[in-house]
Amino acid sequence: MQNNKEPWFMDGSGNGPIDTKDLGTVQDEMYAEALAYKKCKVYESRFQDQSLKAMAADHAEHHRQHFDALRDFLDSRN
Numbered sequence: 583m584q585n586n587k588e589p590w591f592m593d594g595s596g597n598g599p600i601d602t603k604d605l606g607t608v609q610d611e612m613y614a615e616a617l618a619y620k621k622c623k624v625y626e627s628r629f630q631d632q633s634l635k636a637m638a639a640d641h642a643e644h645h646r647q648h649f650d651a652l653r654d655f656l657d658s659r660n
Contacts, residue, residue, distance in 0.1 A: 600659045612652045619645040 600608070622642035629635045 600656070605656075608652055608656060612649055615645045615649040615652065619649065 619642050622638045622645060626635050626638035626642060629638060
């Protein structure tokens with residue numbers, strides 16, 4: 583287990599270009615995170631209960647942060 587705070591894919595190992603298979607995997611994960619974010623935002627807009635709204639907003643932010651981390655990872659490989 584790693585002691586640093588960086589996600590496993592940003593630990594600095596393998597700084598070279600990303601291969602096609604790995605790129606496809608990262609893109610798939612980005613798509614899944616974007617979709618989860620959008621769904622959470624829809625739920626947030628439809629919930630009437632404030633605690634449910636807040637929970638959906640928190641989950642949306644969580645997925646946005648994952649998407650941003652993946653995007654930053656890809657940007658660092660260019």
